[in-house]
Amino acid sequence: MRRFRLWAIALISFIAVTGGATLKKSLSLSLCGLLGFNSLVCSANFSDDRANAAMPPASRNLTTVVAANGDANSTNRRNEALTSTPAWLPENPLPDAPPAEQPTIGDIPRIRKPQVNLNLQQTLPTDFRVSSQMPFSSGKREIVMVSPSTGKEQKYTVNLPGARFQIYEAEFKDIGAIDSSNLTGTARQVIETTELQSLSEFKLDFQNNQLSEVILADGTRGEFRQGRAVIQSPDGQPLETIEFSQAIGTDGSLAASPKSAGQQVRQQEWQTSDSAATLASSPNCSNTVGSLLGNLAGTMATQGNRLAASKTEKTRIVGLALSFASGALKNNANSRESLQEVTCEAPVQCDEKRVSGGSEIRTDLFQVPAGIDRQVTLEYEFFEIPDTIELYYDGNQLFSDGPKSSRHRRAFTLPDTAEYVGVKLTGNTNPDTEWWYVVSCSGTAIAQCHDNYAELSLNNEAIVANETQINIISREEWQARKPIKDDPNRSYEAYTEPLKSVLDTIVVHHAGDNLLERRDICIVGQEMQIVQNYHMKETNRADIGYHFGIDMVGRIYEGRDIKIKGSHVAQGNTGKIGIVLLADLDERIGDFEIEDDSITSEMENSLLLLIEHLKSKYDIEYLGGHRELNQDRQCPGTLTMERMEDWRSITKLKDPKPVN
Ligand SMILES: [Zn+2]
Numbered sequence: 001m002r003r004f005r006l007w008a009i010a011l012i013s014f015i016a017v018t019g020g021a022t023l024k025k026s027l028s029l030s031l032c033g034l035l036g037f038n039s040l041v042c043s044a045n046f047s048d049d050r051a052n053a054a055m056p057p058a059s060r061n062l063t064t065v066v067a068a069n070g071d072a073n074s075t076n077r078r079n080e081a082l083t084s085t086p087a088w089l090p091e092n093p094l095p096d097a098p099p100a101e102q103p104t105i106g107d108i109p110r111i112r113k114p115q116v117n118l119n120l121q122q123t124l125p126t127d128f129r130v131s132s133q134m135p136f137s138s139g140k141r142e143i144v145m146v147s148p149s150t151g152k153e154q155k156y157t158v159n160l161p162g163a164r165f166q167i168y169e170a171e172f173k174d175i176g177a178i179d180s181s182n183l184t185g186t187a188r189q190v191i192e193t194t195e196l197q198s199l200s201e202f203k204l205d206f207q208n209n210q211l212s213e214v215i216l217a218d219g220t221r222g223e224f225r226q227g228r229a230v231i232q233s234p235d236g237q238p239l240e241t242i243e244f245s246q247a248i249g250t251d252g253s254l255a256a257s258p259k260s261a262g263q264q265v266r267q268q269e270w271q272t273s274d275s276a277a278t279l280a281s282s283p284n285c286s287n288t289v290g291s292l293l294g295n296l297a298g299t300m301a302t303q304g305n306r307l308a309a310s311k312t313e314k315t316r317i318v319g320l321a322l323s324f325a326s327g328a329l330k331n332n333a334n335s336r337e338s339l340q341e342v343t344c345e346a347p348v349q350c351d352e353k354r355v356s357g358g359s360e361i362r363t364d365l366f367q368v369p370a371g372i373d374r375q376v377t378l379e380y381e382f383f384e385i386p387d388t389i390e391l392y393y394d395g396n397q398l399f400s401d402g403p404k405s406s407r408h409r410r411a412f413t414l415p416d417t418a419e420y421v422g423v424k425l426t427g428n429t430n431p432d433t434e435w436w437y438v439v440s441c442s443g444t445a446i447a448q449c450h451d452n453y454a455e456l457s458l459n460n461e462a463i464v465a466n467e468t469q470i471n472i473i474s475r476e477e478w479q480a481r482k483p484i485k486d487d488p489n490r491s492y493e494a495y496t497e498p499l500k501s502v503l504d505t506i507v508v509h510h511a512g513d514n515l516l517e518r519r520d521i522c523i524v525g526q527e528m529q530i531v532q533n534y535h536m537k538e539t540n541r542a543d544i545g546y547h548f549g550i551d552m553v554g555r556i557y558e559g560r561d562i563k564i565k566g567s568h569v570a571q572g573n574t575g576k577i578g579i580v581l582l583a584d585l586d587e588r589i590g591d592f593e594i595e596d597d598s599i600t601s602e603m604e605n606s607l608l609l610l611i612e613h614l615k616s617k618y619d620i621e622y623l624g625g626h627r628e629l630n631q632d633r634q635c636p637g638t639l640t641m642e643r644m645e646d647w648r649s650i651t652k653l654k655d656p657k658p659v660n
Contacts, residue, residue: 125147128332133363135419139160139420141365142155143157150174153172154170154171154332157170160347165292170325204325212225220232220318227244228242228243242315348366348367349369350366350369355439358427359428359430366423368441369441375601376414377409377410381437383433386403387402387426388402388403389402393418393421393422398412409598411599473524475558477524478558480525483542485542490540491567492564499563506611506624507624507625508579510580510583511580512637522553531544535567542567543559545559546580547560547562547578548578548579549581550581554605554606560578566578569626569630585599622656622657623648623656630658630660
């Protein structure tokens with residue numbers, strides 16, 4: 001089960017040339033020097049050398065890394081840390097100082113050439129895997145890639161597929177752990193251990209898919225615009241300005257970079273197909289994104305080489321950072337494995353998809369349609385072999401469960417600004433594991449129904465209960481059938497006692513799955529009609545059996561006349577007010593083909609309001625679910641029963657007495 005992969009895509013054009021790279025290695029090396037880093041030959045060689053970079057596994061808690069990513073201002077924190085423990089002494093703080101006067105630090109003598117070729121990507125591990133993808137309300141997506149063998153981390157901020165692809169930020173961590181002895185040739189001669197250590201962390205900013213700024217951990221900045229790079233010290237002092245040659249582009253743009261004509265054409269084609277659906281579903285997704293990232297990496301490598309030849313140390317370090325980042329992009333492009341979790345699919349609508357799988361880490365994004373008081377419901381099943389699930393909103397973890405073996409359902413209310421939620425499923429390493437989950441946004445359809453309801457409520461006579469208004473939609477309004485009062489086979493029995501003394505129990509039911517395939521949740525009263533028809537036609541009742549119904553929008557309906565004994569509890573309807581929740585609230589293994597409903601906040605609020613209303617009129621003592629009275633019943637479903645103790649606590653009502 002392979003999905004489209006965003007990065008892989010970008011990189012697919014490079015993958016094509018990686019085959020047989022070993023034999024071509026020495027040739028490639030020399031060609032790299034000739035053609036520059038951005039040649040395809042060069043990239044093939046890089047991926048071949050990746051094993052050299054393997055480091056001992058770092059004891060690193062990925063969960064912590066991911067959790068910390070929700071915090072916006074990590075750059076500032078880094079700056080503080082670095083200010084307190086400077087990683088290196090500025091050898092040459094003044095611009096244009098001669099390099100010969102710089103003290104040599106470390107064992108490797110510095111031999112610099114005007115143009116060098118830094119194969120820094122050789123030092124990268126190539127086992128980077130996507131450890132998390134988090135959607136933000138802005139529509140951006142943060143992708144964290146971690147190398148399990150070294151703990152090295154790359155973090156990218158891109159937009160969600162489905163829009164014109166953009167890269168906004170790239171961050172790198174622990175680069176200082178590079179062992180320069182892994183470097184070969186020119187790179188080894190050029191790079192000083194101390195410089196690598198100073199590159200412990202750095203960040204790149206992009207604007208319009210062009211590099212705009214490199215920010216080192218100590219605050220050193222390199223601004224890239226209009227064909228030049230301006231290097232500034234941490235306190236903002238300009239250190240050096242590097243003019244790039246015309247070949248790189250007078251404005252530093254990708255289009256002007258020395259690319260093949262074919263690549264430029266592809267990029268232009270891609271830029272014109274900016275419809276979300278086009279990019280997400282097109283087989284060209286990988287080509288277009290890959291082409292873009294390839295161009296970017298190529299330009300960055302060229303710029304990095306130019307800067308690394310500077311006499312100014314800060315400039316060199318910015319150049320090394322660029323070269324390294326360029327290599328990372330190339331490596332990612334060359335490795336299907338490392339990038340396979342990044343989806344090229346557009347986020348799907350919240351209710352459209354049931355996801356299932358096995359031993360894998362899978363991340364999916366779901367678009368939450370606009371609305372208010374929206375709830376996201378996550379339902380999942382892990383079967384016997386334990387798995388783990390996490391739910392994210394805007395970079396924050398809302399929920400996690402596992403690793404364990406369970407089936408569960410949880411609902412979450414989202415902020416009004418939320419546009420996306422992300423689910424990360426970590427399947428057991430046991431290849432036999434199976435799991436599925438469904439994300440549904442119950443509040444979305446409901447939000448669309450609200451306007452209807454508001455209009456209806458205005459025309460409806462309000463009943464005041466405990467100083468709270470409660471609107472009950474009358475039988476006439478939902479066009480109920482008239483009860484059959486004169487059929488001896490159908491019970492229609494009016495209470496003879498005063499209602500206040502006889503009505504002492506509220507019984508909660510759910511409609512179950514028999515209404516799901518036929519209903520439209522926005523049509524006022526349609527679900528009541530379905531239930532009434534079922535009761536009168538299929539079960540030979542005189543009328544709908546329940547006294548009230550509540551739908552997922554929170555609308556309360558009048559059911560059977562309250563003065564008439566209900567028909568909803570087997571062998572014990574006397575004194576029992578029946579309320580049906582118009583939803584399928586039962587979790588039954590295997591019924592996921594028909595998606596279950598959830599108890600929406602609207603539904604729950606209305607239920608509690610109705611109970612308070614009934615308490616104010618009658619001497620209600622007991623509240624329970626149908627199965628608590630008829631113990632052979634599934635009704636009112638597991639989701640309802642999960643809430644029952646809370647409802648009894650809120651309403652101060654007691655457990656009902658079982659009938660049988
Ligand atoms: Zn029931």
